[in-house]
Amino acid sequence: MSAGNGPAGGEPNAPIPIIGGTGALGYGLAVRWAGAGLDVVIGSRKPSRAGEAAERVRGVVPDASIAGFGNGEAATRGPIVFLTVPFRAQSETLNNLRDALAPEQILVDCTVPLAAAISGKATRSLGVWQGSAAEQAQEMVPDGVTVISALHTVGAPTLADPDAELGEDVLVCGDKKRHKAPVARLIERIAGLRAVNAGPLEMARIAEQLTPLLISVNVRYKAHAGLRLVNLPETDPWA
Amino acid sequence: MSAGNGPAGGEPNAPIPIIGGTGALGYGLAVRWAGAGLDVVIGSRKPSRAGEAAERVRGVVPDASIAGFGNGEAATRGPIVFLTVPFRAQSETLNNLRDALAPEQILVDCTVPLAAAISGKATRSLGVWQGSAAEQAQEMVPDGVTVISALHTVGAPTLADPDAELGEDVLVCGDKKRHKAPVARLIERIAGLRAVNAGPLEMARIAEQLTPLLISVNVRYKAHAGLRLVNLPETDPWA
Numbered sequence: 001m002s003a004g005n006g007p008a009g010g011e012p013n014a015p016i017p018i019i020g021g022t023g024a025l026g027y028g029l030a031v032r033w034a035g036a037g038l039d040v041v042i043g044s045r046k047p048s049r050a051g052e053a054a055e056r057v058r059g060v061v062p063d064a065s066i067a068g069f070g071n072g073e074a075a076t077r078g079p080i081v082f083l084t085v086p087f088r089a090q091s092e093t094l095n096n097l098r099d100a101l102a103p104e105q106i107l108v109d110c111t112v113p114l115a116a117a118i119s120g121k122a123t124r125s126l127g128v129w130q131g132s133a134a135e136q137a138q139e140m141v142p143d144g145v146t147v148i149s150a151l152h153t154v155g156a157p158t159l160a161d162p163d164a165e166l167g168e169d170v171l172v173c174g175d176k177k178r179h180k181a182p183v184a185r186l187i188e189r190i191a192g193l194r195a196v197n198a199g200p201l202e203m204a205r206i207a208e209q210l211t212p213l214l215i216s217v218n219v220r221y222k223a224h225a226g227l228r229l230v231n232l233p234e235t236d237p238w239a
Numbered sequence: 240m241s242a243g244n245g246p247a248g249g250e251p252n253a254p255i256p257i258i259g260g261t262g263a264l265g266y267g268l269a270v271r272w273a274g275a276g277l278d279v280v281i282g283s284r285k286p287s288r289a290g291e292a293a294e295r296v297r298g299v300v301p302d303a304s305i306a307g308f309g310n311g312e313a314a315t316r317g318p319i320v321f322l323t324v325p326f327r328a329q330s331e332t333l334n335n336l337r338d339a340l341a342p343e344q345i346l347v348d349c350t351v352p353l354a355a356a357i358s359g360k361a362t363r364s365l366g367v368w369q370g371s372a373a374e375q376a377q378e379m380v381p382d383g384v385t386v387i388s389a390l391h392t393v394g395a396p397t398l399a400d401p402d403a404e405l406g407e408d409v410l411v412c413g414d415k416k417r418h419k420a421p422v423a424r425l426i427e428r429i430a431g432l433r434a435v436n437a438g439p440l441e442m443a444r445i446a447e448q449l450t451p452l453l454i455s456v457n458v459r460y461k462a463h464a465g466l467r468l469v470n471l472p473e474t475d476p477w478a
Contacts, residue, residue, distance in 0.1 A: 206451060207452065221471050230407050
């Protein structure tokens with residue numbers, strides 16, 4: 001990888017690759033991070049589509065530092081790689097990234113095993129053999145790559161609208177705090193998001209379920225609900 | 240049942256039976272509802288223990304209208320019955336309530352299938368054949384009794400301290416809004432709690448998982464975190 005370095009905490013201004021950055025969540029994250037002045041790299045199966053998405057971001061954030069590449073190239077561009085593809089595409093994408101991802105990189109898996117992947121309801125989820133999409137990802141990435149699970153509950157439309165105010169939490173699951181902390185720092189570069197340490201990667205089994213739960217609430221309330229935990233101490237858990 | 244009546248919305252001041260009311264959650268609910276001036280009936284396997292719990296509530300809420308009975312007797316005392324036993328005791332308790340529960344009653348299942356039931360971790364859950372503890376309860380109650388799932392995320396210690404301020408949401412799952420609404424109204428008699436319509440009973444599969452998730456957060460933050468959904472409209476969804 002070009003950004004060959006240790007856990008990403010050491011390089012706060014490294015580019016942020018977003019694999020599947022042409023999708024709703026990836027695009028929304030790109031808008032927010034580009035708006036915060038961070039370098040963003042959008043990955044897509046087709047480099048041309050990644051370039052188009054980068055253009056779209058520039059339409060909203062004129063001074064965005066953003067580029068589009070094929071997924072494999074994009075994944076080499078930064079130490080913390082976000083995977084925002086639909087669950088249906090997760091395994092194939094990770095297979096294709098085997099030669100691109102390198103030890104010491106962190107892969108932030110944002111996929112959610114919605115039953116919609118097999119034309120079921122978006123308020124239902126699929127059982128994943130490994131327990132969660134994130135644990136499936138951990139099984140598939142090359143040795144030395146660490147998977148963190150996050151960003152299941154922030155609505156893509158809210159992210160994509162740079163004028164929409166956020167005020168919600170992002171649950172971060174991963175086995176080691178030293179891998180979660182740099183991910184949390186990136187998430188908190190988006191104004192109005194607070195990263196909450198939800199425990200080891202296996203807690204993704206629950207965190208991923210929050211998406212269909214919020215979808216169930218949203219259809220009833222015609223809303224884009226977000227999650228917030230109350231009664232947490234004010235101290236910075238990532239320090 | 241003595242409170243032979245239609246869905247409980249019709250009888251706002253009926254007593255509230257709490258089966259397993261000697262446990263932490265049941266006791267906390269009893270403190271809050273008694274403090275709000277509602278009649279509470281605590282049920283326990285041993286009537287004497289139910290009476291002791293009622294006394295304890297009176298120690299905190301001197302003018303409490305509260306009594307203790309065996310579970311079977313308690314369950315007949317009001318149209319909306321709360322089941323707050325540990326998951327380990329859920330099936331046995333429901334078996335024992337078969338002759339006590341009657342058509343038109345609502346059973347609010349608050350049990351959570353924590354792995355702690357089999358001496359596992361409280362941050363993990365057990366797979367329940369029916370999908371959730373609530374769906375297991377629906378299978379076990381007599382015909383005509385409707386199960387609603389709720390109250391998985393409100394901390395028992397916070398409830399039990401009448402001076403602790405609440406400001407959080409309670410997800411309510413159930414197939415029909417007309418059964419969820421009276422439960423929501425009771426929950427909202429506790430100051431600082433908002434009942435959120437989370438969809439059909441099958442959503443308890445996810446709502447019940449929030450307990451181990453919050454436990455995982457709580458051990459990391461040394462906190463008693465609660466849940467809140469943001470960006471919901473202000474209108475009353477239960478009207």
